[in-house]
Amino acid sequence: MKKFWWTVCACGALAACASEGAVYTPQAQIMPQHIKKVAVRPILNRTEVFALEDKFYNELYDEFLRNGTYQIVSENNGAEGVVITTISRYLNVPIQYDSQLIPTVYRMDIWLDVILMDKTNDTPVWREPAFLGTQIYAAATLPGGMTEVQARDVVFEKLSKDIVKRTVDGFGSVMSENKKKVQNNPQYTTITD
Numbered sequence: 001m002k003k004f005w006w007t008v009c010a011c012g013a014l015a016a017c018a019s020e021g022a023v024y025t026p027q028a029q030i031m032p033q034h035i036k037k038v039a040v041r042p043i044l045n046r047t048e049v050f051a052l053e054d055k056f057y058n059e060l061y062d063e064f065l066r067n068g069t070y071q072i073v074s075e076n077n078g079a080e081g082v083v084i085t086t087i088s089r090y091l092n093v094p095i096q097y098d099s100q101l102i103p104t105v106y107r108m109d110i111w112l113d114v115i116l117m118d119k120t121n122d123t124p125v126w127r128e129p130a131f132l133g134t135q136i137y138a139a140a141t142l143p144g145g146m147t148e149v150q151a152r153d154v155v156f157e158k159l160s161k162d163i164v165k166r167t168v169d170g171f172g173s174v175m176s177e178n179k180k181k182v183q184n185n186p187q188y189t190t191i192t193d
Contacts, residue, residue, distance in 0.1 A: 031070075031081070031167065032118060032125065038070040038167070039079035047090040052110075056087065056156045063160035069168045080120055083163065086113040092148055095136070104142060108135045108151050114163055128166065133159040 040061050043053035060083070064072050073079050089111035094103030112131035115124050133155040138145035146154075 031116075031170070034120060035081040035118065035125075036071060037073045037079050038064065038081045038083060038116075039073055039075040039077075040064060040083045041075060041085070044086040046086055046088050049090045052087055052090065052152070055153070056085075056159070059153075059156045060085065060160045060163060063157075063164045064167075067164050067168060075119075080118065081125065081167075082117045082119055083167065084115045084117060085163070087111075088113050092151075104139050106137055106139065106148070106151070108137070108148070108155055109133070110152075110155050110159065112159060112163075114166075116167055126166065131159065131162065133162075 040057070043057045043060070045051075045053040061072065064070065064083075070081070075082055087110065089109070091107075091109040093107055094105065095107045096103070096105035098104050110133045112133070113127075113129050114131050115127045117123070118125050135151045135155045135158075137151045137154075140147045140150075
């Protein structure tokens with residue numbers, strides 16, 4: 001009889017954990033109400049790779065336009081929020097070789113420092129100091145492979161979507177490789193994967 005009660009209690013505990021109310025949903029950190037127009041500042045490139053910033057700027061700007069949540073204007077044309085992006089690191093390394101030691105698979109990592117500034121009081125709404133975009137791809141000489149430029153375009157597309165998602169959906173919607181600070185509470189930080 002004792003085993004029966006333990007089984008019933010265990011089943012009850014599992015049922016309680018599986019219910020809808022047991023799911024953790026953090027409160028979203030949404031954009032301040034007064035920000036209706038956003039500007040995308042030209043991107044800074046701190047890497048040694050030439051002209052990364054132009055292609056990425058176009059992709060990011062187009063992604064904000066496709067999303068349509070905020071009106072996109074120039075910075076000096078009434079923007080209440082400004083997206084400031086710096087390409088801080090670019091790494092493209094071979095990770096797999098064939099029998100003649102010719103690279104067949106590459107891994108591309110692009111790190112960004114992204115800040116959304118509130119222009120009305122010159123404070124950051126959010127900052128992601130280690131926004132990471134990664135693409136693993138086969139060499140262009142292999143079937144289904146791609147060139148470094150094509151892989152870079154894929155990474156820029158992913159990063160653009162993540163930046164727009166982070167701006168629109170708020171804190172916790174996209175993960176950074178570093179600590180993030182919550183606006184108005186610098187003592188509270190979370191470490192993400």
